[in-house]
Amino acid sequence: MTRHFLDLEPTLENQWRAIILFGRNAASYKFALSKALLSLSPSGELIKLEELALPFAREVCAHLKIAPRQATNSSSRFLEACKRWNAGELTDDQLRNATAKLGFVNVIDAFHNLDARELPNRFFVDERRTNGGIRLTDDFWRLNSASSPEGLKHETESRWRLVETAWELGLSRSLIAFDDQTEDLFVSQSHRRQAVTSCRHALNGYQKGHCFYCFAPISIVPGETTLADVDHFIPHVLKRFLPGNLDGVWNLVLACVDCNRGTDGKSDRIPSVTLLSRLHARNEYLIQSHHPLRETLMLQTGRSAQERSRFLQAIHTEAKQLRIHDWKPEQRGSAVFDVN
Structure with a gap:
């Protein structure tokens, strides 16, 4: 990988x-x-x-x-x-x-x-x-x-916080979660929540600084015009109808504003099967990233690559039955990560 x-x-x-x-x-x-x-x-x-x-x-x-x-x-x-x-x-x-x-x-x-x-x-x-x-x-x-040294510093800081939090807390694999209000990753320990790092900063390196959907360049530096949105690949509005945790890291991607909120953007539609394969590849990058995101993803989606692929396929199939129409944007950059 x-x-x-x-x-x-x-x-x-x-x-x-x-x-x-x-x-x-x-x-x-x-x-x-x-x-x-x-x-x-x-x-x-x-x-x-x-x-x-x-x-x-x-x-x-x-x-x-x-x-x-x-x-x-x-x-x-x-x-x-x-x-x-x-x-x-x-x-x-x-x-x-x-x-x-x-x-x-x-x-x-x-x-x-x-x-x-x-x-x-x-x-x-x-x-x-x-x-x-x-x-x-x-x-x-x-x-x-x-490149953007500030962006790379944000990514390094995020990775550092994840690693040291795991060391400090003896982190069990069930504790990394997403707060959709602050867009931070956090851990729960002794009935308290502790913010660890920005979800943007944690995910950007795996997407190589590009929109998950169209591959347009994105930024994680606050105030920049290309600042990425954190998007739920399987729409968040389907949360109560589907199994699995749609707020899990496995379902979170970084998207440009056009893909996430534009006139022809994804909105509540279901991404195409091609994009589902891309999500699997992105998640496998995270799996290879070791503790703690690795353990979180494996707990949420499966211990083997085959189990994780079947999990995504099952969720995608059920989501399609609820939304029918799928969505795929026009590619606006080089395919910097994709199916393996």
Whole structure:
């Protein structure tokens, strides 16, 4: 599935997304490094560890205030330094020195690693031994200038929140849910609800920044004209007539305004069978994204790909009996994700 994700439109932006979505994470440092790098201003190719240390560490420090667990291993001298900085026990210089010494031990080596797949491009080269830092490649600067760093930072933050919430709460697979008022994903724990992340930010990477239906470019940055809508693939109005949870992540997609609310938009119609196959492919991307969205989807739709496909077919068939007419828009962009 990771291979399929990259084979369809393997742009630099989508390679970066693959790192964040599909890379294994024994700690949250990959997310911190991603956000720190995306915040850099063009100032040269070689970035010394001392220069990168504080932006990187401050990302970790901010998240430690939200979720004290930031790694599967409970013992970390780097995390202890971050906690001491949060408590006012270390100066900026002390945090910088500790981070340069302890914080980059594994993350730089592991950043570009995916399961059984080598990225076509590299965003930096490790020169810690020779020059005391990393050398940013032309591909990194092309990424920074051609894409929306703010959008990628939102996606990274969302992925980070999902992972650390799972670690912090020992999240059971039934807890990720959608609030259709705030459009956030949340968890329920001890009879209380805790917002985790924006549904837009969580889903956009899997759709590669394009409308689910017509493939037009969309945005997740508030205020931008192409800001995506969160749409129920099987219309929400059918909720009381159909089995399954229509508010489940499996049924949520990001759509452009024209497809969702336009004159010839989807409205309460049922998407075509072709679009149903696309939904299955998008959901399989989510399954490969590991815990916790993986477990949520498998609980809602089936443990195997065959079970999940049958589940979608059954819901779609029942919905068609209620609405009769199906809908499919004119394609307005390249097919950046589709059936596998």
